Structures are given as structure tokens and as C-alpha cells.
Amino acid sequence: MTNFITIDNLTQKNSETYVHKEKNQSLLRFLTCGSVDDGKSTLIGRLLHDTKQIYDDQLLSLKNDSKRHGSQGDELDLAFLVDGLQAEREQGITIDVAYRYFSTNHRKFIIADTPGHEQYTRNMATGASTCDLAILLIDARKGILQQTRRHSLIATLLGIKHLIVAINKMDLVYYKEDIFQAIQRDFVNFSTKLPSIVDIHCIPISALKGVNVTGAIGQIHWYKGLTLLKLLETIEVHREIIKQPMRFPVQYINRPNFDFRGYSGTLSSGVLKVGQLIKAMPSGIQSNISRIVTFDGNLDYAIAGEAITIVLQNEIDISRGDLLIDADDTLIPVRSASIDIIWMATKPLIPGNIFNIKIANKLTSMRIDKICYQININNFTQHASKELSLNSIGRVDVIFDEMLPVDVYEKNQVTGSIIIIDRLSNATVGAGMIRQVLSDNINTNGINYESFEIELKALIRRHFPH
Structure with missing residues (x-):
């Protein structure tokens, strides 16, 4: 059973232990995508609700909004937890990309809820560009649609290697196994045409009812696999950016006074060490790393994803937009x-x-x-x-x-x-x-x-x- 981190049980823990645990937990970035009205926002709302990430005042506001604009009768319209724009609530659709954070005892998550309408495809691509995994929702009543295919293609083009196909609204087809198997078969056949190899997991769910989302395994008697949350907690996502050649795009020339000249940015890949010989592209001029400066103090080395300021042993001509690479690396402009x-x-x-x-x-x-x-x-x-x-x-x-x-x-x-x-x-x-x-x-x-x-x-x- 999954244990969730809540405000109540946080006060019972030693704060230093909690902070240490949070820092060492792995982070998974994922998005929900698919055609319009496939239940993407409802699924995220269900994950937030069932993992106890909702405060009492948010829950009260959700109840009031569900009565005013909701489409689920007397039940909570969980989509409102992420559809914050007035136009989204009135039309019952997602327009902008909404980002939400939640965590369990096993992993931290950042979710991007992306729109399904074709006219907002640009927003879906924006959300997918920073994600490691995509949850592709399919309405069990409709099967694979054109927007399902488009989102699958965009996700793979953007380098996403893990795809969870959540066949949603199974409650509306009475949890029939043959319907799930038919959609799963169609998608697996369709996925062979994608431009890259993707790790695919198919799972039947009902986001509205909460079936097979966060609860105990076995809620659908014929399905023997993991629930959606358990799959998100355990799936192995391999990030190769640390193993890739070092790339440091210069974002800002940091010159607070005459005695300091640094080059700030985020290390996009590889590892950068003090003393390392680097060269600036496209000029090709070389220098050694003298210091790696951060808000928390100097570092001996930095890894991909860290925001840093580097100081060189000698001043060379570097401008915003230049790229620093290892001196032994070959990158021809x-x-x-x-x-x-x-x-x-x-x-x-x-x-x-x-x-x-x-x-x-x-x-x-x-x-x-x-x-x-x-x-x-x-x-x-x-x-x-x-x-x-x-x-x-x-x-x-x-x-x-x-x-x-x-x-x-x-x-x-x-x-x-x-x-x-x-x-x-x-x-x-x-x-x-x-x-x-x-x-x-x-x-x-x-x-x-x-x-x-x-x-x-x-x-x-x-x-x-x-």
C-alpha cells in the first residue's frame, strides 16, 4: 500500500529527516495528453485528491465550483483542480498547460496537464518538451482518434521514451475486457509506425470513479497489472544527460563589480569540474575553470541540470549565447x-x-x-x-x-x-x-x-x- 506525505504526518517527523528524504527522492516529470474530453484533467485531479495533496479550503472551493460549473452531477468535478481559467471551467476543456506537483513516499512528481483540442497543439508540445514520460488517455468508447495519433507522434519526436496508455472511462463500457484488449491491440499495432522505439504500458482506468488509479491492485478483476500510481512510482526512467558530452550554454555575463567576471547558465549535459580545460564555441578559444559558483557556495564539480556561474582562469571573449564545451570535444559549427x-x-x-x-x-x-x-x-x-x-x-x-x-x-x-x-x-x-x-x-x-x-x-x- 502506498503511503502519502501529508501536512498532518509531516508535523510528526523530524524536519531535517524529512528534508533529507525529499532531496534524495527521484523526480519524475510527466504529462497527460490525448484527444479532447478523454479525461486528462480529471485524472490529474484524481491523483492529487487521492494522494491527499488538497487543502481543506481547496476542497471546499472545489465543491462550490463543481455545483456551479460541474458536469458530474452531485460528484466532485476533479478537473477543476487543474483547469483554473474561467474559459476552461465554462467550456469544460483545457486551454493552457497546467503544472502540478505531488509526492509519495517513493517519488516526487511534476505533472503537465496539456490540452486535447487540435488548435492548442502548441501547448501540448510545450508541456511535452520537458517530460520523461507521457500518459496518453484514450476514451474507451471512442478508441484511437486523430489527436491521439498526433500527440503520440509529438511525444516521440520530442524524445519521450516511456508511454503509459491509460484507457479511460472503463466504467461507461462496464469494464469489458474485450474492449480494452481491442484498443490495446490497435495501439500496439499503430505504435510500430512511430519514429522511435517507445516503452509502452497499457492500463484500464476510470479517472472519475478512481478505479485502478491509486487504489489497491485488483479493482478490475480481469486486470492483473499495476495500478497507475504504482506504475508511476516504479517505472525506471534512465536520464542520459549526465553521460552526454559537456554542454554549457552561456545565459548571462555576471559582472557585479570590477573584481568578478563570471558566466552564468544551466549545465545542459555532462559534468563540469574545477580545473577542466574548456573552449568557447564558435570562437574555439580555450581556458581552464577556476571556480564554480552557486548561491550555496563554491562547488568542486557540477552536473547536468544545475544552475551555476563559472569563473575562468583568464578572461576571454564570451558573450550570451556562446556554448562552452570540453576542450577535447569536437563540435564543428x-x-x-x-x-x-x-x-x-x-x-x-x-x-x-x-x-x-x-x-x-x-x-x-x-x-x-x-x-x-x-x-x-x-x-x-x-x-x-x-x-x-x-x-x-x-x-x-x-x-x-x-x-x-x-x-x-x-x-x-x-x-x-x-x-x-x-x-x-x-x-x-x-x-x-x-x-x-x-x-x-x-x-x-x-x-x-x-x-x-x-x-x-x-x-x-x-x-x-x-
Whole structure:
């Protein structure tokens, strides 16, 4: 049986023991996704309610809101615990991404509740970008829908390797095993077409009734597997970012006085140690790490995910957006790449479009060279296309405005991902994942530029922007 951490039993523990335990518990980030009205918000509300993460005043407010806007009759509408916007409550849908935290004695969790409507696909992609696992909900009455396929594809493109397929609303089909087996079979067959191998677990639940969510195993007599919460507590998620080559995107030049010059940011992968020889990209200038400074004091080393400020033994020219890597590592700056793209704007993407982009902390621009193909959401086949419309997914070749040190997305999700920004409105219009770096022999308007000319142009744009 799972024991939950509550305010009541917290007061009975030694605070230092509790804090130590909290620090050493593993953290799992996951999202709920799927088609509209499949019960994503209700499931998260059930998890929060049953793990005793709701305060008395929240529960009272939930009861009042359920009477005023609820769609569950006399029962609590648990979706209101995450659907906080007035429009969400009135329409009974999720619009924005809602993040919630809860913990048990086995693990800590951060949940992203993402919308199911097609028009809010951009919000789903935003929520999935930081997650280790996805819970894909399917309405037992409807089976696999187009948005189910789209969310499955986006989750795998964004590097999520663990997928729990929660076949929800089993109470409305009287917990029939044959319905569960049919949907499970259809999804397993469909998953073979996904672009990467995914660890899949199928589980029957009723989020509204709380069946097979947090309770004892065996609530559905023919199902012999784990409950959803037990699966979340025990599933093994392997994070490779510590084993990856060191990448430190510079976010801020920290200069509080004349005696201190540091470079601040979050270590995106690998390990950084005092004394380590590093080089700044794209310049290639080398130096040694003198200090690793944090709010809590200096460190001997830092691991991926830590926010740090580093001090070098000698001052070199480093700016916001530069990338620090190990001196022995080879990362050749490139000007073109092939990327998978999720298009999020109403205006179609066409070759020749120019956008501002952000890669890690680097702001620059790129041009769409050509659209390689678009992916058919229904069967995942690739077909030629002259444009990518709203919520389309495809592959395009792009040309960067300057030489950039980048990784392919599979090797590093921070330096291999691209945020695409409209130059006029400054709105995010797409998300890109670098799949392949291309030859730098780029022909622009029939002119073949030498490498020194390209570097000179990048230098001018960097120090004399116009």
C-alpha cells in the first residue's frame, strides 16, 4: 500500500529527516495528453485528491465550483483542480498547460496537464518538451482518434521514451475486457509506425470513479497489472544527460563589480569540474575553470541540470549565447541542418520564409530552404508538400544566418532544439528538432562564399547588429 506525505504526518517527523528524504527522492516529470474530453484533467485531479495533496479550503472551493460549473452531477468535478481559467471551467476543456506537483513516499512528481483540442497543439508540445514520460488517455468508447495519433507522434519526436496508455472511462463500457484488449491491440499495432522505439504500458482506468488509479491492485478483476500510481512510482526512467558530452550554454555575463567576471547558465549535459580545460564555441578559444559558483557556495564539480556561474582562469571573449564545451570535444559549427518541425501558426510555412530562432541561449535567424516532406497523421506516411499548415508535422532543410555549434536532438535536447519565432509579432510559430547537420557548401543567390567571408559576416552581425 502506498503511503502519502501529508501536512498532518509531516508535523510528526523530524524536519531535517524529512528534508533529507525529499532531496534524495527521484523526480519524475510527466504529462497527460490525448484527444479532447478523454479525461486528462480529471485524472490529474484524481491523483492529487487521492494522494491527499488538497487543502481543506481547496476542497471546499472545489465543491462550490463543481455545483456551479460541474458536469458530474452531485460528484466532485476533479478537473477543476487543474483547469483554473474561467474559459476552461465554462467550456469544460483545457486551454493552457497546467503544472502540478505531488509526492509519495517513493517519488516526487511534476505533472503537465496539456490540452486535447487540435488548435492548442502548441501547448501540448510545450508541456511535452520537458517530460520523461507521457500518459496518453484514450476514451474507451471512442478508441484511437486523430489527436491521439498526433500527440503520440509529438511525444516521440520530442524524445519521450516511456508511454503509459491509460484507457479511460472503463466504467461507461462496464469494464469489458474485450474492449480494452481491442484498443490495446490497435495501439500496439499503430505504435510500430512511430519514429522511435517507445516503452509502452497499457492500463484500464476510470479517472472519475478512481478505479485502478491509486487504489489497491485488483479493482478490475480481469486486470492483473499495476495500478497507475504504482506504475508511476516504479517505472525506471534512465536520464542520459549526465553521460552526454559537456554542454554549457552561456545565459548571462555576471559582472557585479570590477573584481568578478563570471558566466552564468544551466549545465545542459555532462559534468563540469574545477580545473577542466574548456573552449568557447564558435570562437574555439580555450581556458581552464577556476571556480564554480552557486548561491550555496563554491562547488568542486557540477552536473547536468544545475544552475551555476563559472569563473575562468583568464578572461576571454564570451558573450550570451556562446556554448562552452570540453576542450577535447569536437563540435564543428554549421550553417545548415535538416530539422523535424511542428508548425504552430495559422499562416503556412513555405520555402523562403525567414524567422528568428533560439537555440539554447543563442538568438539568431534562419531561412527555410526546402520542405522535404510532411507526415500524414493518420498513417505516418511521408508525402511531398509545398507548405506546412497549422499543426502539421514535417521535415525541412534550413540555412542559419551564421555558423552555429549545434548537436542533433538525439544527442542533446538543449543544443539540438530550435524555437522558431515570427520576426514581426515575436510569437512562437514552431518547434524544431535537429536531425542532421548538412554540408556547409551553401550557395546563396549564386554566390559561393569562402569560410573566412562567412565568419567575417557572423562577426559583423554579432558586434555591429543592424
